[in-house]
Amino acid sequence: MEWQEVVKRLLQNKISLLGILIILFFIIVAVFAPWIAPPRDPDAPYLIPRAGWSIEPQPPSDEYIFGTTEGQYDIFYGIVWGTRTAFRIGLIVVGISTSIGIVLGTIAAYYGGWIDEILMRITDIFMSIPFIIATIVLVTILGQGLTNVMIALITFSWMSTARLMRSQVLSVKEDEFVQAALALGANDFRIIFRHIILNTIFPVVIQASMRMGSMVITASTLSFLGVGTPEGYADWGQMISFARNWILGVEGNPLNYWYTLIIPGVAITLFCLSWNLIGDAFRDILDPKLN
Amino acid sequence: MIAYIARRLLILPIILFGVSMLIFSMIMMLGPYQRLSTYINDPAQLKGAEDIDQLVSKYGLNDPWYEQYGRWIGGVLKGDFGWSESAGAPVTKAIADRFPATLELALLSLVPVIFGGIILGVLSAVHHNKALDHTIRIFAVIGWSFPSFVFGLIVLMIFYGVLGWLPPGRLSNWATEIVRSADFVSYTGMYILDGILNFNFSIVLDAIRHLIAPVITISILWWAFILRITRSNMLETLKKDYIRTARAKGLADNIVVYKHAVRNALIPVVTVAGQMVLGLAGGLVIVESIFNIRGLGQFMANAAQQLDYPGVLGGALYFGFLLILINLFVDVSYAVIDPRIRLE
Amino acid sequence: MNFLNKQALVEVKNLKTYFYTEEGIVKAVDGVDYEIYPGETLGIVGESGCGKSVTSLSIMRLVESPPGRIEAGEINFQGKDLTKISEKEMRKIRGNDISMIFQEPMTSLNPVYTVGDQIIEAIMLHKDVNRKEARKQAIDMLKKVGIPLPEQRVDEYPHQLSGGMRQRVMIAMALSCDPKLLIADEPTTALDVTIQAQILELMNSLKESYGMSIMMITHDLGVIAEVSDRVAVMYAGKVVEYTDVDTLFDDPKHPYTWGLMNSIPKLDKDVDRLEAIPGSVPSPLNFPKGCKFNTRCPLAEGKCYDEEPPLEEAAAGHKVRCWRYKDLEEIKKRGERIYEDRGVQK
Numbered sequence: 001m002e003w004q005e006v007v008k009r010l011l012q013n014k015i016s017l018l019g020i021l022i023i024l025f026f027i028i029v030a031v032f033a034p035w036i037a038p039p040r041d042p043d044a045p046y047l048i049p050r051a052g053w054s055i056e057p058q059p060p061s062d063e064y065i066f067g068t069t070e071g072q073y074d075i076f077y078g079i080v081w082g083t084r085t086a087f088r089i090g091l092i093v094v095g096i097s098t099s100i101g102i103v104l105g106t107i108a109a110y111y112g113g114w115i116d117e118i119l120m121r122i123t124d125i126f127m128s129i130p131f132i133i134a135t136i137v138l139v140t141i142l143g144q145g146l147t148n149v150m151i152a153l154i155t156f157s158w159m160s161t162a163r164l165m166r167s168q169v170l171s172v173k174e175d176e177f178v179q180a181a182l183a184l185g186a187n188d189f190r191i192i193f194r195h196i197i198l199n200t201i202f203p204v205v206i207q208a209s210m211r212m213g214s215m216v217i218t219a220s221t222l223s224f225l226g227v228g229t230p231e232g233y234a235d236w237g238q239m240i241s242f243a244r245n246w247i248l249g250v251e252g253n254p255l256n257y258w259y260t261l262i263i264p265g266v267a268i269t270l271f272c273l274s275w276n277l278i279g280d281a282f283r284d285i286l287d288p289k290l291n
Numbered sequence: 292m293i294a295y296i297a298r299r300l301l302i303l304p305i306i307l308f309g310v311s312m313l314i315f316s317m318i319m320m321l322g323p324y325q326r327l328s329t330y331i332n333d334p335a336q337l338k339g340a341e342d343i344d345q346l347v348s349k350y351g352l353n354d355p356w357y358e359q360y361g362r363w364i365g366g367v368l369k370g371d372f373g374w375s376e377s378a379g380a381p382v383t384k385a386i387a388d389r390f391p392a393t394l395e396l397a398l399l400s401l402v403p404v405i406f407g408g409i410i411l412g413v414l415s416a417v418h419h420n421k422a423l424d425h426t427i428r429i430f431a432v433i434g435w436s437f438p439s440f441v442f443g444l445i446v447l448m449i450f451y452g453v454l455g456w457l458p459p460g461r462l463s464n465w466a467t468e469i470v471r472s473a474d475f476v477s478y479t480g481m482y483i484l485d486g487i488l489n490f491n492f493s494i495v496l497d498a499i500r501h502l503i504a505p506v507i508t509i510s511i512l513w514w515a516f517i518l519r520i521t522r523s524n525m526l527e528t529l530k531k532d533y534i535r536t537a538r539a540k541g542l543a544d545n546i547v548v549y550k551h552a553v554r555n556a557l558i559p560v561v562t563v564a565g566q567m568v569l570g571l572a573g574g575l576v577i578v579e580s581i582f583n584i585r586g587l588g589q590f591m592a593n594a595a596q597q598l599d600y601p602g603v604l605g606g607a608l609y610f611g612f613l614l615i616l617i618n619l620f621v622d623v624s625y626a627v628i629d630p631r632i633r634l635e
Numbered sequence: 636m637n638f639l640n641k642q643a644l645v646e647v648k649n650l651k652t653y654f655y656t657e658e659g660i661v662k663a664v665d666g667v668d669y670e671i672y673p674g675e676t677l678g679i680v681g682e683s684g685c686g687k688s689v690t691s692l693s694i695m696r697l698v699e700s701p702p703g704r705i706e707a708g709e710i711n712f713q714g715k716d717l718t719k720i721s722e723k724e725m726r727k728i729r730g731n732d733i734s735m736i737f738q739e740p741m742t743s744l745n746p747v748y749t750v751g752d753q754i755i756e757a758i759m760l761h762k763d764v765n766r767k768e769a770r771k772q773a774i775d776m777l778k779k780v781g782i783p784l785p786e787q788r789v790d791e792y793p794h795q796l797s798g799g800m801r802q803r804v805m806i807a808m809a810l811s812c813d814p815k816l817l818i819a820d821e822p823t824t825a826l827d828v829t830i831q832a833q834i835l836e837l838m839n840s841l842k843e844s845y846g847m848s849i850m851m852i853t854h855d856l857g858v859i860a861e862v863s864d865r866v867a868v869m870y871a872g873k874v875v876e877y878t879d880v881d882t883l884f885d886d887p888k889h890p891y892t893w894g895l896m897n898s899i900p901k902l903d904k905d906v907d908r909l910e911a912i913p914g915s916v917p918s919p920l921n922f923p924k925g926c927k928f929n930t931r932c933p934l935a936e937g938k939c940y941d942e943e944p945p946l947e948e949a950a951a952g953h954k955v956r957c958w959r960y961k962d963l964e965e966i967k968k969r970g971e972r973i974y975e976d977r978g979v980q981k
Contacts, residue, residue: 630792
């Protein structure tokens, strides 16, 4: 299917349209962050400004429209700049790990034999450690910070792409179309290239779009566990780690500090949801069998 | 078939070896002084640079990596996984103490995930594009997008904070006293089972009450996962020729779906289940942290944060071993379901 | 109205099966009439997309709906109109009174159950026997369809059998409950030529011993010639010619049938070039006005573009749907060809 047709259908499908709209919203927030929530220190925009030093979170007010967390970090600021953080994490981690996966998977499938065996065993080894635990270990070793979090995430997330790419290339290798084209002399290299790419890239792209969401969730989980971005960094998961002591509210009003949890939680969920919606719709469009 | 299993079992030690090497090399990225910190409980006790160096050579932290690794492996083969500083106990004991809690949680979570996910996935496919299908799909995609820790915290907030129904931890205080007393025999370490075996049903109920929230939190994510895969596989299977043949024989619709289609549709789901178990381990870490359950996940998270590397290595090996066994089990059931595999 | 003035087993009257798709309404079967008599084989021949499979699926009520629907018409079988009875009643007929076998033996059997299980399932569904007896009957059926060592084969899985054997199993399963009508939709198309011959022969001999009728759907004139008693030629959702097999080959009256006959080489005729029908079947979303064959017919003129010809009786036991079949007869008598000399008028 041609690119134009795919894009047209993505826009027509109500589900993917919703996803696209949500992401557009996030993109706008991320791009215009410096104007929506001007940083106090232009050299360190990711440090959330503090409204004071007291421990107790403050509810939404005129000045701080989403309220503040424990330690008086401005939630609104954190959400806005956290959008940038989320995109950075998503795009860099998914971009690099997908590239690694594509390369390794293609090499394994193309050369086969013991190269394939070794690469697959290495993939198995990496896949035998639970993802969260492996990333916790690596971040603890490397130290806190966004870059280290991204390194850890990349190190342990290329495997599924590698496996997928490998199986795609393997099936295309056997494809009669390719064999026929080769038998005919295959002067139009571009056709084969396009055919192979078309068949192998789309499932990988679908998987990548779903992973945009899951990587942000994992990163925020690490921050929540205290093994992610440093304290006060504009990161949605970080803000929720501050909410941990307050979710039980006060005597008589258990939902007193709801905003410390719900607002960043909604941000993460919407971000991930939108990528999943797009990925889902993408898959429905590209898979004629399910129509 | 036997050869198939044997081959998989032979690869197991190789992969475990690889896993341990991987983690060991990660930890080796730290210098000897940093690694020393896991052995020092009170930095004030150190009397200066010489003291530190002495300790470094005492623990062999400056030796070539293969020597250190060899030492560790040697210990492992003798059943000695070293001492876990974060737990204050030998690694083997630390893991053994905490394993039942995790096992109980994992088993109880798998049940709703697998059955709920598969049944809803089948229903969704059978009622393709109708209201039921759309509703189920919406819940599935939201469930898949919700971060576990946020969901867990919300559950805690509402069901404990507001309603007071589902408290964190494994047991209430009164129940913990009973369990620790001499009258109560700890057969498995899993409170529901032990409660039944001790004929103390108030313990059973208390344990269940504490498990509801964590189980739901873990399940939501993976239930959505299984549901989506089952649904798409069912949709594909229902279009196959042999389904048309089954209808042409005059079979009723529900027999066609449940006898002929489901078994075929589940084949790819089973292979995915192995991957899911891996993800479940991550969920256990989060849930045990939030709901304060003294299990393997919580242990791993603490050990990692404190760089308790014998703890991390031991725990990772343990998890790895379990995962590989589970994957083997999954592969074997794959062969049971699909006769085409059996006869290879 | 009875065609041969006998009691028909199945009478299809003005059957219309439409598919409501995103791109429009596809009139796959658009007013089709034919009869199947006891003990005979009716061949349905036509190109892909002419609606031959859909008529058979309509008889079995296996048309996927949505998007398909039996829009109008009757299908009379043993005093019942199959388009009107309940699904429950229809299930009693499927696999029991009317059975069907399909084109792809490789994928038509469930891979996770044994061959025997699948036959036994059919038997126990319609007959009141226990499993032991059903198994005996299943083995018996396998023997009847010529599968060697049936006691062993009955416990094997489909992937352990070859394509030809699988098709035999399908036939065994279809006949296990003694149906009055067997619908065979391109049963030999996916098989090797030698196996093809064996399967057709098997079907013929079983027809004799069971005293049943067969509806043989195919695009292959050779198969038609081999097994049919009478033939209905279909084009674009309609029957265009309807007669017995010998007459069809000796005296085709419709230009389409004429084109089909003359596009295959024959041993007893010496021709320099084969006639080929130019063009292709029009899209079902966009049928032409008038006779649906007018886009390719060399004889099309005037009325052919305005009004669709009815299926009329050109001779005893021979129906044609064409305005100019008499002209075609003249041309044939003169020994001329119509496809090459005349060309196609737009």
